[in-house]
Amino acid sequence: MYMELKQMLDIQKIRKDFPILNRKVNGKPLIYFDNAATSQTPQQVIDVIVDYYSNYNANIHRGVHALSQEATDAYELARVKIQKHFNAKSPHEIIYTSGTTHSINLVANGFSSLLTKGDEILISALEHHSNIVPWQMLCERTGATLKVIPMNQNGELVLSEFDALLNDKTKLVFVNHISNALGTINPIEYIINEAHKVDAAVLVDGAQSCPHIKPDVQSLDVDFYVCSAHKICGPTGVGMLYGKEAWLNKLPPYQGGGEMIAEVTFEKTTYADLPHKFEAGTPNICGGIAFGAAVDYMNAIGFEAIAAHENELLDYATHQLQQIERLKIYGTSKEKTSVISFNVGAIHPYDIGTILDKMGIAVRTGHHCAQPIMDFYNIPGTIRASFMFYNTKEEIDTFIAALKKAVLMLS
Amino acid sequence: MTIEAIQNDIIDEFSMFEDWEERYQYMIDLGKTLPLIDEKYKTEDHIIKGCQSKVWVHANLEDDKINFTADSDAIITKGIIAILIRVFSNQNPKAIIDANTDFIDKIGLKEHLSPTRANGLVSMIKQLKLYAIAYQTQLN
Numbered sequence: 001m002y003m004e005l006k007q008m009l010d011i012q013k014i015r016k017d018f019p020i021l022n023r024k025v026n027g028k029p030l031i032y033f034d035n036a037a038t039s040q041t042p043q044q045v046i047d048v049i050v051d052y053y054s055n056y057n058a059n060i061h062r063g064v065h066a067l068s069q070e071a072t073d074a075y076e077l078a079r080v081k082i083q084k085h086f087n088a089k090s091p092h093e094i095i096y097t098s099g100t101t102h103s104i105n106l107v108a109n110g111f112s113s114l115l116t117k118g119d120e121i122l123i124s125a126l127e128h129h130s131n132i133v134p135w136q137m138l139c140e141r142t143g144a145t146l147k148v149i150p151m152n153q154n155g156e157l158v159l160s161e162f163d164a165l166l167n168d169k170t171k172l173v174f175v176n177h178i179s180n181a182l183g184t185i186n187p188i189e190y191i192i193n194e195a196h197k198v199d200a201a202v203l204v205d206g207a208q209s210c211p212h213i214k215p216d217v218q219s220l221d222v223d224f225y226v227c228s229a230h231k232i233c234g235p236t237g238v239g240m241l242y243g244k245e246a247w248l249n250k251l252p253p254y255q256g257g258g259e260m261i262a263e264v265t266f267e268k269t270t271y272a273d274l275p276h277k278f279e280a281g282t283p284n285i286c287g288g289i290a291f292g293a294a295v296d297y298m299n300a301i302g303f304e305a306i307a308a309h310e311n312e313l314l315d316y317a318t319h320q321l322q323q324i325e326r327l328k329i330y331g332t333s334k335e336k337t338s339v340i341s342f343n344v345g346a347i348h349p350y351d352i353g354t355i356l357d358k359m360g361i362a363v364r365t366g367h368h369c370a371q372p373i374m375d376f377y378n379i380p381g382t383i384r385a386s387f388m389f390y391n392t393k394e395e396i397d398t399f400i401a402a403l404k405k406a407v408l409m410l411s
Numbered sequence: 412m413t414i415e416a417i418q419n420d421i422i423d424e425f426s427m428f429e430d431w432e433e434r435y436q437y438m439i440d441l442g443k444t445l446p447l448i449d450e451k452y453k454t455e456d457h458i459i460k461g462c463q464s465k466v467w468v469h470a471n472l473e474d475d476k477i478n479f480t481a482d483s484d485a486i487i488t489k490g491i492i493a494i495l496i497r498v499f500s501n502q503n504p505k506a507i508i509d510a511n512t513d514f515i516d517k518i519g520l521k522e523h524l525s526p527t528r529a530n531g532l533v534s535m536i537k538q539l540k541l542y543a544i545a546y547q548t549q550l551n
Binding site for chain 2 (some may be wrong): 026347350354355356365366373380381399409410
């Protein structure tokens with residue numbers, strides 16, 4: 001089975017879809033291993049963006065003219081593509097947002113009116129710190145308390161602690177599907193199931209999982225699931241919030257403006273139905289359409305084949321890295337995706353990242369916006385290499401050789 | 412030596428390097444020679460914000476001239492600071508305030524001047540100049 005899947009991906013053909021992979025950086029062919037920050041864009045998605053602005057750019061939902069109708073149709077068709085991809089029950093459970101952060105803030109803001117003093121919100125210790133702030137703000141507004149599910153040395157959540165933290169006061173559990181800093185895949189099925197036993201809602205951040213996994217929101221029974229298009233070969237500035245219809249109806253609108261209203265007088269406004277209630281103002285129309293194209297592109301390749309190839313890259317790179325003296329990998333969960341966070345001895349990650357860049361290799365260095373995780377390991381940061389389906393073993397070989405050279409220069 | 416003369420010396424030295432590797436190896440070596448800051452100044456007050464690596468700078472005025480000492484937890488950053496200190500240390504505040512920093516471009520380190528660059532070369536220069544402005548006010 002594994003071998004068959006492997007053969008399904010013709011990497012050289014796939015690489016031709018990505019114009020950027022042909023460019024040189026500092027005179028060397030680009031090796032792009034910063035995919036967890038943002039993925040690259042295939043020609044098929046670029047074409048959709050160019051086509052939109054070349055042929056049917058118009059404001060949507062209101063115009064009676066042809067362009068407006070074409071744009072509206074394409075935008076709503078993309079919503080259906082996204083709905084089908086995540087297997088949501090209906091398209092209006094998919095809310096377009098500007099990205100994961102916006103989606104999270106939308107939910108956090110909505111819960112302001114649902115929480116009271118003494119209520120508890122559980123978040124995981126593996127969060128991106130931009131994901132911690134909205135909940136701290138929510139707690140300040142409502143008097144609710146923020147509790148943290150701790151992690152162990154392998155970068156896994158300690159589920160016994162999670163069980164102990166859950167109680168009748170828990171109203172919301174927030175956890176990422178995959179940690180951006182360590183690549184750990186969290187056991188969200190278990191978390192959702194247990195949280196529902198105390199009637200707590202669960203919001204899952206899928207920013208890092210969506211490039212690797214095709215989540216089925218109905219079978220997960222998750223209440224909210226969020227992601228950004230730019231992590232899955234789409235453009236920046238657009239993302240989505242999936243919410244169960246009942247939950248979305250419970251949350252008040254997030255922003256006031258056009259599109260989100262049914263009727264306005266100076267005395268009273270009635271809000272539009274889902275999904276428009278949460279989509280005030282002119283949205284990122286082109287972005288939404290391109291998001292749909294990105295979902296099509298990823299599905300045409302196929303997520304099973306993607307996962308098989310990426311797992312192979314992960315195993316290969318992990319093995320190669322482990323041969324380097326003094327190299328330590330952070331995040332060693334058995335369940336992880338193609339993200340490797342590491343340091344070499346006491347060399348500062350920034351130094352290694354700088355030298356790798358001179359050799360055309362893009363990695364991430366620093367705390368990956370996950371300062372609490374770095375504090376946990378007592379390190380200033382890590383070097384993070386993250387792979388997508390368009391990366392190759394040959395690129396990993398070049399990266400390993402470059403890394404050895406950097407270590408030699410810096411020792 | 413004037414700031415300009417020191418900058419010209421540095422430009423001459425860097426012009427001998429054939430490629431980025433030699434340039435960076437030199438900076439790494441320079442980093443190892445950096446006049447280290449006294450441990451007691453490695454505090455939050457002395458950290459330059461805007462750098463991915465930690466950078467501490469301390470300044471003191473002696474005979475109307477400023478002496479800088481610094482440290483960083485990243486070696487390339489230390490090399491960059493070593494160059495800046497060589498240029499700006501032991502100069503009077505007015506000269507530091509007036510100095511231009513075009514030489515950074517000329518020694519092939521322009522990439523570090525981008526405001527997005529995590530090493531914060533821009534922040535470092537700004538901090539050194541702020542010290543100079545503060546001491547200049549004292550002298551006036």
